[in-house]
Amino acid sequence: MALASSDSQERAGHFGDYGGRFVPEALTAALDELDTTFRSALVDPAFRAELDWLQTTYNGRPSPLSEARRFSAEYCGGARVLLKREDLNHTGSHKINNVLGQALLAVRMGKKRVIAETGAGQHGVATATAAALMGLECTVYMGEEDTQRQALNVARMKLLGAEVIPVTIGSRTLKDAINEAMRDWVTSVDRTHYILGTVTGPAPFPEMVKEFHRVIGSEARVQVLERVGRLPDAVAACVGGGSNAMGIFSAFIDDPQVQLRGYEAGGDGVETGRHAARFSGGSPGVLHGARTYVMQDEWGQTMPSHSISAGLDYPGVGPEHAWLHDTGRAIYEPVNDDEAMRAFAALCRTEGIIPAIESAHGLAGAMRLGRELGPHAVIVVNLSGRGDKDVETAARWFGLDGSSPEVAG
Amino acid sequence: MAALQEKFDAARAENRAVLIGYLPAGFPDYDGCIEAMAIMVESGVDVVEVGLPYSDPLMDGATIQQAVDIALSGGTATPTVLSTVAAIAATGAPTLVMSYWNPIEKYGVEAFARDLAGSGGVGVITPDLTPEESGPWMRATDSAGIDRVYLVAPSSSDERIAVVAGATTGFVYAASTMGVTGTRTTVGSAAGDLVARTRALTDRPIAVGLGVSTGDQAAEVAAYADGVIVGSAFVRALLDAPSRGAGLDAVAALTVSLAAGVRRR
Numbered sequence: 181m182a183l184a185s186s187d188s189q190e191r192a193g194h195f196g197d198y199g200g201r202f203v204p205e206a207l208t209a210a211l212d213e214l215d216t217t218f219r220s221a222l223v224d225p226a227f228r229a230e231l232d233w234l235q236t237t238y239n240g241r242p243s244p245l246s247e248a249r250r251f252s253a254e255y256c257g258g259a260r261v262l263l264k265r266e267d268l269n270h271t272g273s274h275k276i277n278n279v280l281g282q283a284l285l286a287v288r289m290g291k292k293r294v295i296a297e298t299g300a301g302q303h304g305v306a307t308a309t310a311a312a313l314m315g316l317e318c319t320v321y322m323g324e325e326d327t328q329r330q331a332l333n334v335a336r337m338k339l340l341g342a343e344v345i346p347v348t349i350g351s352r353t354l355k356d357a358i359n360e361a362m363r364d365w366v367t368s369v370d371r372t373h374y375i376l377g378t379v380t381g382p383a384p385f386p387e388m389v390k391e392f393h394r395v396i397g398s399e400a401r402v403q404v405l406e407r408v409g410r411l412p413d414a415v416a417a418c419v420g421g422g423s424n425a426m427g428i429f430s431a432f433i434d435d436p437q438v439q440l441r442g443y444e445a446g447g448d449g450v451e452t453g454r455h456a457a458r459f460s461g462g463s464p465g466v467l468h469g470a471r472t473y474v475m476q477d478e479w480g481q482t483m484p485s486h487s488i489s490a491g492l493d494y495p496g497v498g499p500e501h502a503w504l505h506d507t508g509r510a511i512y513e514p515v516n517d518d519e520a521m522r523a524f525a526a527l528c529r530t531e532g533i534i535p536a537i538e539s540a541h542g543l544a545g546a547m548r549l550g551r552e553l554g555p556h557a558v559i560v561v562n563l564s565g566r567g568d569k570d571v572e573t574a575a576r577w578f579g580l581d582g583s584s585p586e587v588a589g
Numbered sequence: 590m591a592a593l594q595e596k597f598d599a600a601r602a603e604n605r606a607v608l609i610g611y612l613p614a615g616f617p618d619y620d621g622c623i624e625a626m627a628i629m630v631e632s633g634v635d636v637v638e639v640g641l642p643y644s645d646p647l648m649d650g651a652t653i654q655q656a657v658d659i660a661l662s663g664g665t666a667t668p669t670v671l672s673t674v675a676a677i678a679a680t681g682a683p684t685l686v687m688s689y690w691n692p693i694e695k696y697g698v699e700a701f702a703r704d705l706a707g708s709g710g711v712g713v714i715t716p717d718l719t720p721e722e723s724g725p726w727m728r729a730t731d732s733a734g735i736d737r738v739y740l741v742a743p744s745s746s747d748e749r750i751a752v753v754a755g756a757t758t759g760f761v762y763a764a765s766t767m768g769v770t771g772t773r774t775t776v777g778s779a780a781g782d783l784v785a786r787t788r789a790l791t792d793r794p795i796a797v798g799l800g801v802s803t804g805d806q807a808a809e810v811a812a813y814a815d816g817v818i819v820g821s822a823f824v825r826a827l828l829d830a831p832s833r834g835a836g837l838d839a840v841a842a843l844t845v846s847l848a849a850g851v852r853r854r
Binding site: 191200201202203204205206207208209210349350355359362363366367368369370465466467468469474476478479480481482 | 716
């Protein structure tokens with residue numbers, strides 16, 4: 181159940197009934213310190229200048245907005261699909277935007293060590309990268325199952341000097357990596373900052389991570405206005421924890437004519453129970469410090485999630501998405517593994533871009549949307565990451581590694 | 590709400606600390622947990638803390654995680670926790686539940702408080718619920734007449750301790766170290782300081798948990814705290830034993846040693 185709105189409306193760190201802080205008391209002081217540091221940094225021109233400088237000269241921002249002409253014509257009913265190219269960021273995904281911001285905050289707080297959880301490994305790689313850049317110790321927690329399916333990223337993190345700890349408890353995926361990172365943080369909080377990688381967790385993480393990804397939406401809004409001369413009809417993004425989606429949605433939330441569409445991992449299909457579709461297959465609850473939609477059983481035990489995409493394989497979702505969902509401002513739909521992989525293949529062959537499998541869920545959404553909205557529609561898709569890390573998974577899926585192709589479902 | 594207070598008053602009159610013992614419900618199995626708890630009470634545990642096994646126990650170290658996994662694999666769910674409480678409360682020892690927040694919210698905040706009271710439970714420790722998020726919980730516990738116990742930590746400011754102590758009833762749970770549950774070779778100096786700071790801000794009894802596993806550590810903590818909470822050491826005793834009987838013997842021996850410790854302040 182959700183609390184009565186009178187208890188939580190208009191309180192800091194809440195989005196309607198969602199969000200908040202459900203954490204051990206030991207972390208309260210650190211979250212307060214982080215909140216204060218974050219707010220002072222936001223209004224400090226020197227901090228903004230340093231972050232902007234890193235975004236430009238280190239990360240390669242602004243990222244381009246690419247026309248996907250052949251993809252649009254062949255797969256999206258002729259709608260004009262524009263790709264926000266977060267895959268071209270340094271380290272290959274949007275994750276670095278948030279990490280650079282939080283790593284600067286860690287330095288500002290005088291912390292010498294950063295920790296992170298990672299699912300697909302993109303957030304872990306980005307954290308290891310920023311730690312190397314800023315001379316911080318770095319430990320990354322990663323579910324053992326994910327270390328196997330994302331072995332390339334494990335090697336990258338190690339090359340960058342990070343310690344990677346495989347998590348062997350629970351479902352051995354992102355959820356359990358977050359548990360372990362939280363436990364580390366409780367124990368080491370005086371010298372350690374936890375760089376949480378998505379818009380989940382206790383306040384101020386959801387708000388802060390969105391703020392550091394706001395650049396995606398701000399750039400895209402300017403770019404689409406310049407290119408097309410009007411706002412898009414829809415903005416689409418995949419939603420795991422939901423940071424890339426919050427980043428691109430943020431600039432369009434106040435434009436009611438722009439549809440916001442989030443695509444969750446449908447896995448083998450919501451009806452099979454093997455999925456990560458929190459809005460279609462979950463209910464309001466508390467997980468990892470925030471009230472949000474959670475995949476849980478009738479007693480409030482977290483259910484294991486499933487997706488071909490490690491980055492979307494998570495039973496919770498950012499609390500602001502929960503609020504956008506309930507208010508109807510954004511619409512969330514599941515995309516099954518096989519539909520995502522068809523979109524993955526389509527983009528490879530029509531645009532010469534190998535997307536992350538996470539991002540392929542957003543592309544599959546654009547394919548649905550294009551056919552729904554028709555040839556005059558303009559759709560911006562956040563291409564949140566590149567697919568190098570997924571080549572092995574994709575080769576196996578399509579039978580390019582000598583095995584027979586996996587049958588969908 | 591009087592049962593806990595009576596235990597603390599009685600212990601104070603005897604110039605000793607209260608011994609609080611924890612096991613997760615359903616560990617090692619439903620009957621085994623109740624049997625072990627009964628032996629703990631017979632051997633000197635004053636107050637029993639029944640853990641509600643949860644899939645994502647952020648405050649717990651490897652030992653309790655392992656026990657919770659066993660309990661959940663065995664099918665433990667909220668109703669079995671409540672019947673475990675009923676069985677243990679029948680021994681006469683005040684019985685608390687330790688639960689992360691989501692299972693309580695999912696069960697229904699008012700329903701949980703009411704059903705726990707109906708099972709003979711006297712209160713709930715909520716390690717991931719802060720007073721700020723507790724509006725409905727405070728009303729539910731007040732209405733059901735059960736205690737709600739919140740935690741303070743070495744990192745808590747005095748201002749924060751005052752907020753937590755003001756929201757708590759029964760006793761204040763002082764986390765001895767910055768960390769998760771588990772046995773440690775030393776309890777750490779932070780605990781004494783935290784108890785002293787807390788004592789200056791509240792008249793409520795203060796119990797110290799995290800890392801206490803031996804009679805000597807219990808005596809050390811009993812020197813400054815009103816209660817000593819032991820969890821992982823009991824779990825460890827059951828996990829390490831070669832048989833059910835040996836595990837229960839180990840639990841009894843550990844309890845006797847801890848009970849002597851809280852009297853040796």
